[in-house]
Amino acid sequence: MALTGIAIYKMLAQTNCKECGYPTCLAFAMKLAARQVELSACPYVSEEVKAQLDSAAAPPVRLVSVGPEGHSLEVGNETVVYRHEKTFVHQPGVFFRLRADLDDQAFAERLDAVADYHIERVGQTLGPDGVAIEADSAPADRFASLVGKAAGKDVALILMASDPAVMEAGLKAAGASRPLIYPADAANQEAMVALAKTYKAPLVLRGADGDLEALANLADEAVKQGLEDLVLDPGTRGWADSLSALTRLRRAAIKKNFRPLGYPAIAFAGEAGDGPEKEAMLASQFIDRYAGFIVLDNFEPAALYSLLTLRQNIYTDPQKPIQVTPGLYEIGEPKAESPVLVTTNFSLTYFSVAGEVEGAGRPAWLLVSDSEGMSVLTAWAAGKFDAEAIGKAVKNTGIADKISHKKIVIPGAVATISGELEEELSGWEILVGPREAIGIPSYLRYLASNN
Amino acid sequence: MPVALPEVKETWSGKIVEVTLGAGPDKGGTRGRTVTVGGETALPFLHFEGQIPNRPVIAAEVSDRAPEDWSSLLTEAWGGVLEDPASWAARAEELGAEVIALSLDSAHPERGDTGAKEARATVRKVLEATSLPLIIYGPGQIDKDNEVLVAAAEEAKGERVALGNCEEKNYRTIVAAALANDQAVIAKTPIDVNLAKQLNVLIGDMGLARDRIIMDPTTGALGYGIEYTYSVMERVRLAALTGDAALQEPLLVTAGYEAWRAKEARTSEGVPAQWGDWNQRGLLWEANTSVTLLGTGADILVLRHPETISLVKYAVDELMKGV
Structure with missing residues (x-):
């Protein structure tokens, strides 16, 4: 939880010198708590207090960027559990999974379909964000060749491969496109964290069945190994279990300021099975409730359009309706x-x-x-x-x-x-x-x- | 050293009121099935922090006159039953609807101007054609609403139907009819927490018991204001669980009516290719509106398309799997 004005006040000099521009240290502390003023306005704050306050001021859900510098997809930085409290900030990325067992022509067609999809709605251009390429049991060179094809398009990438050697081949092929890589779990964590650091790629930590304690420990380990750009997969794939896991993740990060779970979440809508309509419905729930990255298996323009519309709606700032100039x-x-x-x-x-x-x-x-x-x-x-x-x-x-x-x-x-x-x-x-x-x-x- | 998880379970002091629609022979009615909604002591489908004793239910919209302005996707999916509300209701029951939301639309001055006599006959016919509980809507024109809803309330005496819409401008007449005939009401307000609360208080002041009120917060469809309904419902439900008794009524949303007004669902003419397959788009416009509002506390969803009924029931089945 962010610090209260009183808690901040206790750390200040309490001399009411007014040099910050506020009449009292308490008034300044209140403004700090509301994030309306920078701590640097106070000339007397000690380095130690500064470090403490900086860490308290870090966003409760870390901002994670995927994609090449300059035009990357940013996810995270959320500050509320309920939309009406302020606003949801960064729309979840929408990705389509392409499996390595697709033949080359099908792969190219689906890749183009995703890359070329744009639609205007209410003056904004909407579209999916990228593709998730899954190696399954494909050999490293096959995976690398597919990643290379996708890296040539203007889409963000998620690379999915459990074998670190296969993943490294993909990372090399991805060049400067800074993909999100998936998954690290108890079995391969050390090698995956090393790859993530070498290639400066954010890493998804995969838990199992919504066990958030195990996931928090994975995250804690990764941070100790020097990796900060993390995304969490609680391992749930259904409706109620995902809702529960993503809600608990969001609450732990925002209400408890619990750092090991303070990262965006990834959710897979296609793994509940049952075809494109039900997949899109589950993806709607993910948009409404707390997913940072959503991976879909069926590319259906009608389903995609409904999801992009929902995402645009839910991520509108409730205090500022979208207006046009009179x-x-x-x-x-x-x-x-x-x-x-x-x-x-x-x-x-x-x-x-x-x-x-x-x-x-x-x-x-x-x-x-x-x-x-x-x-x-x-x-x-x-x-x-x-x-x-x-x-x-x-x-x-x-x-x-x-x-x-x-x-x-x-x-x-x-x-x-x-x-x-x-x-x-x-x-x-x-x-x-x-x-x-x-x-x-x-x-x-x-x-x-x-x- | 392993990391210990903080407790994130919320403790709520409030509980949503349980409202039962329909009455069987044991209670003086003829319904083969009744539904009870409400009773939650947790936010929607967060089974880890409280009780969700009743599943949200699907009501199918049935009109007493064949709709002229419905999308052809809807009229083709229903076919000939649209000509007859009794057959329509029976078909909706076969398709899995749990409540029939009967609209006495022909009473509207511009759409037939039928009166109390016809309303009684329609209600009677539909009660006989289905074993499900009824919601009965007037045509949305204040004088005619009063005329036909009072008649409908009398005709369905003992059946515990819900009368709608009961709004700020007409609540006295509708609540009086509910009181006189042992019915429930749908209290509708325009996307505003305070107005919703105020109407519940006014209805309560007339002596209608809390277990006979259902709130309709006014639905915005996907792409057409769903975010307003989302946030208003979320605020209503949070206030209710925190203990605000005037907001503890179950919530009803008219997802079908609103979604099928949207151009995206209604038409395939002159729309961009990126909008995709029309049939799939129409179904998902209604289904995704429903999913979003299930997440903010909808207890009754009034739907239009036969296939959406089963899609949304599937979502409810999945969400009711306790974790």
């Missing part, structure tokens, strides 16, 4: 006679509406009113999307000068404000559009046919 947006190439639609600046709302207008193939002016990032109904209920707000948006953007008509379409869900809006925007005709964005294409067709 203003006037041109969809297509609108002309003076094109319709004007108004909506809010909650990004999901904006992208749903903009996407439908675009899909309809009829250019339009999209007037985005500042609703402080709230959706249409929420903003309306909070008084942030009323006649006054929309009137302001009309005036601020100067839309009237760009068009040859005076008609504005409001979302169907706020049809009740049309009267007030008529008063606010005198001379304008207020049209009530569909309730849902999905109704926009047919509404735009209807507008065009009635002009």
